[in-house]
Amino acid sequence: MAIDWTDRGVVLSARPHGEAAAVAVLLTREHGRHGGLVQGGRSSRQRANLEPGTLVAARWRGRLAEHLGTYTLEPVHGYAAVLLDDPLRLAALTAACALVEAAAPEHEPHPAVFDGLIALFEVLGGTAWPEAYVRWEMGLLAELGFGLDLDRCAVTGSNDYLAYVSPRTGRAVSAAAGEPYRDRLLPLPGFLAGRGGGGRDETLAGLRLTGHFLERHLLNGPLPPARGRLVERLERQPA
Structure with a gap:
């Protein structure tokens, strides 16, 4: 049985496929990052809909989830255009x-x-x-x-003037505690x-x-x- 779903999506990228089509990658709200073939995607009418940052109403159809499948896209808002x-x-x-x-x-x-x-x-x-x-x-x-x-210094536990971040752990370090190691820390x-x-x-x-x-x-x-x-x-x- 074929798979068929609709969702909202943001166009992340599009690349030509064959003479007239394009492969679009969308971030959809309920189906994650998902690719699909857009028939006629290289036409002047469709190209604007495939600009990165365009919000679209998307319908995806395919035989299996792992297949490329096909997209039908309707533009909702072109954020890049503005x-x-x-x-x-x-x-x-x-x-x-x-x-x-x-x-x-x-x-x-x-x-x-x-x-x-x-x-x-x-x-x-x-x-x-x-x-x-x-x-x-x-x-x-x-x-x-x-x-x-x-939120707080990884060394002292306080939140007094946090000035650095450990590049290894991603935790904040205060100015006082980090000063001796400032060359090894991220501002x-x-x-x-x-x-x-x-x-x-x-x-x-x-x-x-x-x-x-x-x-x-x-x-x-x-x-x-x-x-x-x-x-x-x-x-x-x-x-």
Whole structure:
């Protein structure tokens, strides 16, 4: 018996398949990261629907769950389309889609990852979106099995001026306890430690922090190129 389901999904990527079709990878809310063939996906009408960051109503049909199957997609909202005139925000959206595609297990539902991705897209138009993006990466780590422990110092148990994170355990370390080992620890930005702040340099420090654990615990390898391009664009911004 064929399998047939409907769900909401975010397009993570699409690649050409044959002369007219495309293979789309979606993060669906109830069916996880899932690929499927889109007939006519290379047509001018369909290409816009397959841009990363597009929210769609998806129907997937296939003989077996492990088969590629086919998608029928109806666009709901094109988040990338409203960011086309802002390369930095668009780079953040693209990086988020690439990270989810690389890190999310295939066919394994993670509704919180789906909801978090949509929430990120919604705040990309705001002023504090870079800090929100770092928090989103922290949420992705937590939902997929490696949450950072930033509530108290791993050495003293206190929460007095947490300034570092252990690259091995992901636990916070206070400024006093970490000072002798600062060269071996990852800086903890103030906005992640409850001290306010933010801005370009703190955002970059936050991305170095989350990037370390994404590579080590979720990807078992390098970050997607789109994530690197986001950092490069941020580095070119005024401090």
